[in-house]
Amino acid sequence: MRDFTLKSYQSLLVAFQQAGYQFQTFEELITHPKDGKSVTMRHDVDELAWNALKIAQLENKLGVRATYFFRIVKQSNVPEVIKQIVELGHEIGYHYEDLALAEGDEAKAMKTFEENLNYFRKYYPVRSVCMHGSSTSKYDNRLLWKDHSLSDYGLVGEPYLSVDFDKIFYLTDTGYAWDGGKFATRDIVESNFGLSFHKTSQIVDCIKAGNFPEKALILAHTLWTDNRMQWDGLHIREFFRNNLKLLARNNPMIERFYKKIVEMYWKK
Numbered sequence: 001m002r003d004f005t006l007k008s009y010q011s012l013l014v015a016f017q018q019a020g021y022q023f024q025t026f027e028e029l030i031t032h033p034k035d036g037k038s039v040t041m042r043h044d045v046d047e048l049a050w051n052a053l054k055i056a057q058l059e060n061k062l063g064v065r066a067t068y069f070f071r072i073v074k075q076s077n078v079p080e081v082i083k084q085i086v087e088l089g090h091e092i093g094y095h096y097e098d099l100a101l102a103e104g105d106e107a108k109a110m111k112t113f114e115e116n117l118n119y120f121r122k123y124y125p126v127r128s129v130c131m132h133g134s135s136t137s138k139y140d141n142r143l144l145w146k147d148h149s150l151s152d153y154g155l156v157g158e159p160y161l162s163v164d165f166d167k168i169f170y171l172t173d174t175g176y177a178w179d180g181g182k183f184a185t186r187d188i189v190e191s192n193f194g195l196s197f198h199k200t201s202q203i204v205d206c207i208k209a210g211n212f213p214e215k216a217l218i219l220a221h222t223l224w225t226d227n228r229m230q231w232d233g234l235h236i237r238e239f240f241r242n243n244l245k246l247l248a249r250n251n252p253m254i255e256r257f258y259k260k261i262v263e264m265y266w267k268k
């Protein structure tokens with residue numbers, strides 16, 4: 001069976017529900033965490049915003065509320081999609097990359113951060129933000145919070161700053177695998193759960209067996225699709241991207257090449 005389809009995503013949600021897990025948004029996880037078994041589905045809408053809407057519709061059908069972090073770039077920031085996801089009852093947050101876009105100029109980044117946050121607040125009372133990894137930039141967007149505090153901007157949480165990953169199990173679908181963390185540049189957290197999965201069905205089996213942690217935060221991007229052509233195309237792209245990222249780490253020429261491709265991709 002193909003993985004990372006809406007069908008396999010549904011099997012994951014249903015497994016959680018059947019095992020007695022409650023779903024909560026990221027804001028709820030920070031401000032009113034539920035007792036007992038609970039899971040937060042976080043979606044970073046890096047691109048393919050219309051896929052996010054399909055995921056949001058599926059969750060809504062199952063009575064699940066999730067959190068969608070949108071970037072300011074046009075591949076993510078699609079007003080029609082944001083509006084519909086709000087209507088489906090999900091939380092919206094800002095997936096910021098201001099420090100990378102400002103080439104490290106902190107004052108400029110703080111200014112655009114505030115403007116962009118206010119922009120997303122036209123759609124939803126945003127209280128959560130989450131850094132975008134900006135893997136080809138030398139600037140780590142989180143450094144914005146070195147000299148500033150979330151609460152000054154009416155914010156309650158940032159996944160990389162506000163979550164204790166020794167208490168909350170963190171899983172991410174980087175590069176079409178649940179153990180693809182080796183391809184990530186910044187989206188890495190340390191934890192001591194000692195669990196590792198490759199396929200979604202392995203997570204489902206673990207939940208069914210009662211071995212899955214009681215609290216979890218799961219990051220799923222927008223690459224999940226039932227469209228066979230899109231699924232094939234994205235798998236090929238991710239395969240090359242993962243390998244290029246690894247090669248680029250030790251080879252400056254490949255690094256420059258990879259950076260160029262990424263820049264071209266986001267400019268189109």
Ligand SMILES: [Zn+2]
Nearest residue numbers: 044046132133
């Ligand atoms: Zn991102």
